[in-house]
Amino acid sequence: MAPPQRPAPGQTASDRIATLVHQRRHAEAIAQARRALQKSPSDAALNRLLAEALLATGEGEQALFALERAGDDPEALVLASNTLRALRRHEQSLARAERAVELSPRSADAHAALGAALIAVGRPEAGLEATRAAAALDPTNPARTLTTVGALLETARPREAADLMRTIVRARPTDIAALGAYASILNYDDRASAREVFEAHAAFGRALERATPDPGVTIANPDPDRPLRVAFIARELHRHSISYFLEPLLLALRDHAIETTCYSLGSINDDYTARLRSASDHWRDLAPLDAARRLETIRADRIDVLIELMGLGFGARLALLAARPAPVQVTYLSYPNTLGMTRLNARVVDDLTDPQGSDVLATERLVRLPRCFLCYRPDDRAPSVQARKPGDPFTFVSFNTVQKINPTTLDLWARVLAASPGARLLLKHRGASEEATRARLGHELTTRGAPPNSVELVGHIKPMDEHLAQYHRADLALDTYPYHGTTTTCEGAWMGVPTLTLRGDRHAARVGASLNGTLGLPEFVAQSLDEFVAKAAAHAADPSGVRALRLQMRERMRLSPLMDAPAHGAAFADALRALWHDACARAKS
Numbered sequence: 001m002a003p004p005q006r007p008a009p010g011q012t013a014s015d016r017i018a019t020l021v022h023q024r025r026h027a028e029a030i031a032q033a034r035r036a037l038q039k040s041p042s043d044a045a046l047n048r049l050l051a052e053a054l055l056a057t058g059e060g061e062q063a064l065f066a067l068e069r070a071g072d073d074p075e076a077l078v079l080a081s082n083t084l085r086a087l088r089r090h091e092q093s094l095a096r097a098e099r100a101v102e103l104s105p106r107s108a109d110a111h112a113a114l115g116a117a118l119i120a121v122g123r124p125e126a127g128l129e130a131t132r133a134a135a136a137l138d139p140t141n142p143a144r145t146l147t148t149v150g151a152l153l154e155t156a157r158p159r160e161a162a163d164l165m166r167t168i169v170r171a172r173p174t175d176i177a178a179l180g181a182y183a184s185i186l187n188y189d190d191r192a193s194a195r196e197v198f199e200a201h202a203a204f205g206r207a208l209e210r211a212t213p214d215p216g217v218t219i220a221n222p223d224p225d226r227p228l229r230v231a232f233i234a235r236e237l238h239r240h241s242i243s244y245f246l247e248p249l250l251l252a253l254r255d256h257a258i259e260t261t262c263y264s265l266g267s268i269n270d271d272y273t274a275r276l277r278s279a280s281d282h283w284r285d286l287a288p289l290d291a292a293r294r295l296e297t298i299r300a301d302r303i304d305v306l307i308e309l310m311g312l313g314f315g316a317r318l319a320l321l322a323a324r325p326a327p328v329q330v331t332y333l334s335y336p337n338t339l340g341m342t343r344l345n346a347r348v349v350d351d352l353t354d355p356q357g358s359d360v361l362a363t364e365r366l367v368r369l370p371r372c373f374l375c376y377r378p379d380d381r382a383p384s385v386q387a388r389k390p391g392d393p394f395t396f397v398s399f400n401t402v403q404k405i406n407p408t409t410l411d412l413w414a415r416v417l418a419a420s421p422g423a424r425l426l427l428k429h430r431g432a433s434e435e436a437t438r439a440r441l442g443h444e445l446t447t448r449g450a451p452p453n454s455v456e457l458v459g460h461i462k463p464m465d466e467h468l469a470q471y472h473r474a475d476l477a478l479d480t481y482p483y484h485g486t487t488t489t490c491e492g493a494w495m496g497v498p499t500l501t502l503r504g505d506r507h508a509a510r511v512g513a514s515l516n517g518t519l520g521l522p523e524f525v526a527q528s529l530d531e532f533v534a535k536a537a538a539h540a541a542d543p544s545g546v547r548a549l550r551l552q553m554r555e556r557m558r559l560s561p562l563m564d565a566p567a568h569g570a571a572f573a574d575a576l577r578a579l580w581h582d583a584c585a586r587a588k589s
Contacts, residue, residue, distance in 0.1 A: 014045045021052050024290050029053040037069075044073035051079055058288035060087055060267060074104035081113040086267050090120040101130075108138035112147050122433035122460050124154040124402075125440070142168055146181060154431060156405040156441060158188035176211060176319075179204040184312040187337060187483050187508055190408035194506040198338060198361045204312065205340025205363055212322035214343065219327045220302070222584040229302060230576060231326070232280075233263040234309035234334070235317075239272040241487035242309055242334050247272075248377045250279035252569020258576070261301060263294075265310075265317055291320065298325035305576050308344075311335020328583050330576075331364060333374075336483065336508035338362040346579055348572070349373050352514035353507045361506065367575050371561045372518040374486070375568035378494045381465040385496040385554055386472045388547045394423040394540040397474035397497065399467075399488045402429045404480035405441070412502070413478055414448035415533045417455070420540035425455045425478070428470060433459025471495035475546050476539050482509040489515050493557050496550030498524050500539075502532045518562045 013036040020029035033050035040046060047070040054063035060083055067083070070076035077100035084093035094117040100110035115130035128151035135144040145168055152161035165182040172178050183200040186192045230253065236242050250260055261282040264273075277283045284301070286294045298306065298320075306326035310317060311334050321329050322343055331339050332348040339347075340363050347364040350373040354366050396416065417425055425445070431437040438457040445455050461467045468491060477492045479485055479501035489499045489512060501512025503525050513525045526532035539546050557563055 014043075014049060017046065017049045017053075021049055021056075024056070026053040026056045030057070042069055042071060044070040044076055048073065048076045048079060051076070051083075055079075055083060056288070056290075058267065058285065072099070072103060074100045074107055074110055077103070078107070078109045078113045081117055085117055085120050088268065090117065093117045094121050106137060108134045108141070108144060110134075111137060112144060115147060115151055119151060119154050119431075122430045124151060124431040125434055125436035127151050128155050142172060142175065142178060146178070149181065149185065153185065153188065153403040155437065156402045156431075156444075158185065158403060158406045159191065161185050162189040162192070174207060176204065176207050179207050180312045180318070183337075183340065188403050188406060190406040190482055194361055197506065198340075201312070201338050201340035202363060203340065205338075205342065208318060208322050209341060209343060212319055214322075215324055217324060217327045217583070217587070219304075219583060219587040222587040224577075224581045224584040227257040227259060228304045228576065228580060229259050229261065230305045230307065231261040231263055231298065231301070231303045232307045232309055233265065233286075233298075233317075233320070235264075235266040236268075236309075236334075237262060237264045237266055237273055237276050238268040238270045243272045243276060244377050244379065244487060244490070245333055245374050246309065247275055247279050248375045248563075248565040249569060249572060250276065252375070252565045253573060254281075255566070256569060256573035258573055261303065263298065294320055295323055295325050304328060304580060305330060307332050308339075309334045312337075312339060327587075328576075328579050330367075330579070336511065337506070338364060345583070346575075348575060349507065350514055352517055353510045358507070367579065369568075369571045369575060371567065371571055372514050374490075374515070374562065375565050376490045376557075376562050377565075378490070379464050379468070381463075382468050382491075382494055383465050383472075385550060387551060388475060388543070392473075392475075394420065394476075394543050395426055395474050396420075396423060396476055396478050396536065396540075397426045397428070397471070397492070398478050398480065398485075399428045399470070399491070400480045400485040402431055404483045404485070406480075408482070409480045410444050411448055412481065412529060412532060414445050414450040415529075416478065416536040416540075417445070417450040419533055419537040421451075423454065423540040425450070426458065426470070426473060427455065428458040428461070428467075430460040432457035468495055471497050475543055475550075476500055476536065478536065479512045482506065484509060484512040486511050486515070490562070493519060493553055496553045498546060498549060498553065500524050500526065500532065500536055502526045502529065515562065519556060519560050 017029050017033050030053045033046055036046050047066040051063040051066040064083055067076045067080040077096045081093045081096035097114040097117040101114050104110050111130050111134035115127040118127035118130055131148040131151040135148050138144045149161045149164050162185050165185050168178045169182045183204045186197045186200050253260055260280045262276055262280040263284050263286050265286050267287055284297060303326040305328040307330045308321055324343055329344045330346045331344055342363055344364045346367045347362055348367050350369050359366050413425060442455050474497045477497050477499040479499050481502045482504045484501055492499055498521055503510060503513045516524045526535055
């Protein structure tokens with residue numbers, strides 16, 4: 001530990017504590033701030049600094065208590081809003097941000113916090129306006145533009161988001177965060193070719209690895225057949241879409257001489273966190289640690305295979321993997337593309353998502369499982385499947401995230417509705433709670449030819465059973481393109497609703513084909529836009545087929561490879577063992 005600081009002449013307590021926070025000496029900062037607050041308990045600057053140090057050590061609730069003592073200090077209100085949003089207390093977050101803007105209308109931080117809070121409560125159009133105000137107040141700060149980009153995605157404007165990111169990357173070609181965000185956003189841009197998307201990811205990977213010293217690969221015990229230490233690292237180790245696929249894998253790996261560790265980089269702990277903790281052999285909370293200590297922790301655990309579940313996008317922590325804390329590093333599950341890095345050994349896929357010839361679109365080695373690359377565990381709170389009544393109007397549905405809704409998808413859905421007289425389209429996403437969002441997306445579809453009053457938008461429904469119960473109203477799900485759904489496709493199938501998907505030329509546009517193939521439903525895979533429209537219209541004209549299928553879907557799914565955790569675990573373990581054998585052979589050569 002560094003020796004205690006001596007106060008510099010003229011330095012205030014706030015100055016000294018701010019220096020400690022900047023130096024990441026958080027324990028000292030907390031101790032000094034608490035001592036200083038004994039004399040001035042409502043001092044806004046001291047409470048704000050205490051909160052910053054507490055947040056850095058994972059003490060969110062204590063930080064909020066300090067921020068409440070700061071009163072109507074705009075900076076404290078902004079920090080409180082951002083903290084509350086991270087804790088998913090969105091209404092409280094919005095109240096703090098609104099007050100911060102009221103007190104400091106020229107503060108870019110306040111407007112940015114307001115934008116993020118509005119998006120979190122399901123008001124993305126208003127959130128976009130606030131983020132644009134923040135960017136206007138602080139035009140030279142690229143973080144403001146990134147916030148606006150995020151808001152554009154939340155309002156189903158992926159092309160605008162990609163165009164804005166392109167301007168940032170051209171102005172800042174070595175900015176690693178910008179390169180990563182741009183590559184990630186191109187997954188949603190229906191204009192981008194598979195090659196263009198790959199090149200953007202490769203540019204990110206090169207920049208990241210140039211900025212991160214490479215220690216090389218060392219294996220202390222290169223025994224190819226010894227028990228393996230395998231770790232999974234992610235932010236979303238809570239009730240999140242990846243958990244429905246991670247939990248069955250963790251449980252299945254226990255039978256294959258594999259000792260598992262979960263490294264959590266997130267701040268949310270819920271019932272699913274407890275389940276994942278129970279399913280793994282070891283658990284480490286890395287969120288409170290700085291980058292150096294995270295790296296030290298993983299190396300000290302002597303992990304053989306490190307599997308990242310984060311991908312790119314805002315807030316990714318891939319610099320950790322660029323420093324090679326494990327001799328074998330793998331990307332899996334949460335991201336539909338290469339990460340562009342040469343220090344990742346493999347990416348786990350299957351023959352349908354990434355057929356032979358796809359290797360040119362990945363910097364990692366593609367490891368193809370001899371089955372679907374996923375294994376799904378449905379939510380325990382899912383209600384029973386309900387039969388559709390003969391007189392119910394034929395209803396298409398999409399519950400995919402709004403970021404995936406682009407002009408090609410809107411055109412496709414509008415064509416389906418135009419070709420299916422009397423049919424309806426039910427869209428559900430968080431932003432649809434806002435009238436402005438409903439009006440804009442409805443207008444986008446009707447101007448493309450969807451019949452008037454054929455589209456219904458439903459906002460976020462929090463209880464899982466009520467969310468899944470919306471499938472009682474649906475006959476057939478329509479996939480997005482070129483970025484397919486994954487969890488939504490599985491949820492729909494479990495509720496008796498198949499998903500019609502359009503097969504494309506990259507992993508993101510082939511996941512639906514993999515899932516439907518695994519479920520024995522190849523007839524719900526279209527090979528062209530015209531075939532997609534024709535298949536959808538045929539089901540709407542004669543709904544008897546899908547309505548009979550819905551009562552069989554749950555049992556079909558139970559018996560399919562998609563829910564065969566033991567077989568999936570065996571295939572996954574074999575793939576990891578093969579990677580380990582290769583690493584040991586290289587170490588001995």
